[in-house]
Amino acid sequence: MIPLSRNRNYQVLWGSQALAELGFSASVLAFPLLVLAVTQSPVAAGLVMGIDSAAQLLAGLPAGALADRWDRKRLMLCCEAAQALAVAALVVALWLGVADVPLMAGVAAVMGTCRALFEPAEEASLPRVVPAEQLGQAVALNSARGYFGQMTGNALGGVLYGIRAWLPFALDAVTHTLAFVGLLFLKMPKQERARAPLRELHLEIAAGLRWLVRQPLLRVIALCAVSLNFFFYAYYLVVVALARQRGVPEFEIGLMASVLGVGGMLGALLAPWLHKVLSPYLSIISVFWALVALTPLALVLHNGYLLGALFCGMSLLTPTANTTIMTYQLLLTPDELRGRTAGVMSVVAGIASTAGPAVGGLLVELAGGEVAVLVCTGGIALLAVLATANRTLRRFPRQAEATPLAGFLPQQER
Numbered sequence: 001m002i003p004l005s006r007n008r009n010y011q012v013l014w015g016s017q018a019l020a021e022l023g024f025s026a027s028v029l030a031f032p033l034l035v036l037a038v039t040q041s042p043v044a045a046g047l048v049m050g051i052d053s054a055a056q057l058l059a060g061l062p063a064g065a066l067a068d069r070w071d072r073k074r075l076m077l078c079c080e081a082a083q084a085l086a087v088a089a090l091v092v093a094l095w096l097g098v099a100d101v102p103l104m105a106g107v108a109a110v111m112g113t114c115r116a117l118f119e120p121a122e123e124a125s126l127p128r129v130v131p132a133e134q135l136g137q138a139v140a141l142n143s144a145r146g147y148f149g150q151m152t153g154n155a156l157g158g159v160l161y162g163i164r165a166w167l168p169f170a171l172d173a174v175t176h177t178l179a180f181v182g183l184l185f186l187k188m189p190k191q192e193r194a195r196a197p198l199r200e201l202h203l204e205i206a207a208g209l210r211w212l213v214r215q216p217l218l219r220v221i222a223l224c225a226v227s228l229n230f231f232f233y234a235y236y237l238v239v240v241a242l243a244r245q246r247g248v249p250e251f252e253i254g255l256m257a258s259v260l261g262v263g264g265m266l267g268a269l270l271a272p273w274l275h276k277v278l279s280p281y282l283s284i285i286s287v288f289w290a291l292v293a294l295t296p297l298a299l300v301l302h303n304g305y306l307l308g309a310l311f312c313g314m315s316l317l318t319p320t321a322n323t324t325i326m327t328y329q330l331l332l333t334p335d336e337l338r339g340r341t342a343g344v345m346s347v348v349a350g351i352a353s354t355a356g357p358a359v360g361g362l363l364v365e366l367a368g369g370e371v372a373v374l375v376c377t378g379g380i381a382l383l384a385v386l387a388t389a390n391r392t393l394r395r396f397p398r399q400a401e402a403t404p405l406a407g408f409l410p411q412q413e414r
Contacts, residue, residue, distance in 0.1 A: 012182055025150045051108045055111075068124070068336055082110055090166075126330060139271075211340075252304020253304055296374070
């Protein structure tokens with residue numbers, strides 16, 4: 001079997017997206033700073049960033065269906081081109097001094113929509129690029145790519161914004177352009193799809209949801225993901241607010257977020273090995289119990305570096321669980337439904353990451369940081385007990401037992 005390091009198509013896909021994620025992370029860090037600098041309004045900054053998140057959530061389900069209907073390579077190319085053009089337009093406007101809120105909101109909407117379209121198309125394409133035996137390794141390396149791009153991009157975005165406000169966005173435009181060029185060299189088997197009128201897209205979305213609901217394990221995984229992500233994102237905001245209340249310097253608070261990415265990247269590098277060693281059930285419930293053990297420590301840690309180490313520990317096992325879940329999901333799901341399944345999972349995660357911080361902030365304001373930490377710990381502990389006792393999770397098959405079901409759906413359900 002050819003190793004992934006010599007798999008030309010996987011290297012093209014991985015390398016192009018490593019560049020795109022680097023530029024995207026740089027511009028994401030700079031975007032709220034730019035809106036604040038132009039408008040002097042925190043409300044406007046929140047509105048623009050909210051449009052980005054809302055666009056990604058609203059487009060999530062249709063995007064998954066389109067990834068199953070359209071040629072996935074062409075869809076990824078269109079997304080890269082659209083993002084490069086949108087960000088380049090913002091760079092030109094900044095250069096000419098005419099950037100305003102409507103333009104920035106439009107760019108944010110394009111970025112959010114393109115991410116919603118690109119992610120299920122890339123995820124659904126992965127089994128056509130790598131063999132089933134290497135799918136877990138490829139998923140883990142993609143996760144490491146994301147963490148690395150986030151860390152380096154955020155750091156580079158801050159430095160570039162300090163030099164010139166338009167530089168992070170220029171970097172984003174260049175990296176998306178390079179990613180577009182790279183994807184031109186990606187070779188994948190052609191998708192064979194029955195052409196149906198676009199007005200029937202809602203029927204295709206419904207068919208995908210029906211199939212997903214009929215899979216007991218995927219249902220449980222989705223519930224676990226949305227519940228745990230909700231409490232983790234709430235906890236993250238609670239700890240940041242608690243650190244500020246205790247007078248932790250802002251530099252150390254920023255370091256906490258960076259170390260979270262370091263832990264995720266280290267976990268992603270360990271994930272291929274742990275994915276083979278641990279059973280799927282153990283790899284999932286270990287995340288729950290690790291969080292139960294670590295979350296209360298925020299009550300006694302008053303140092304930003306120690307809180308950063310706490311976040312690092314909390315993120316170490318997550319990539320292994322994600323690798324286990326996504327590998328099973330891709331192997332189980334028929335190719336004609338992979339985009340829709342990925343779109344649903346993305347929407348589920350997006351809802352949790354949006355609602356969690358809002359609830360976390362409300363908890364801090366109503367009950368204080370210490371009580372909010374205990375509430376989050378209690379919620380995660382309850383989830384850990386339920387996940388440990390769940391019979392469906394206990395019967396989670398190993399990768400070899402998950403078989404692609406291409407052609408499973410009758411024609412009218414596609």
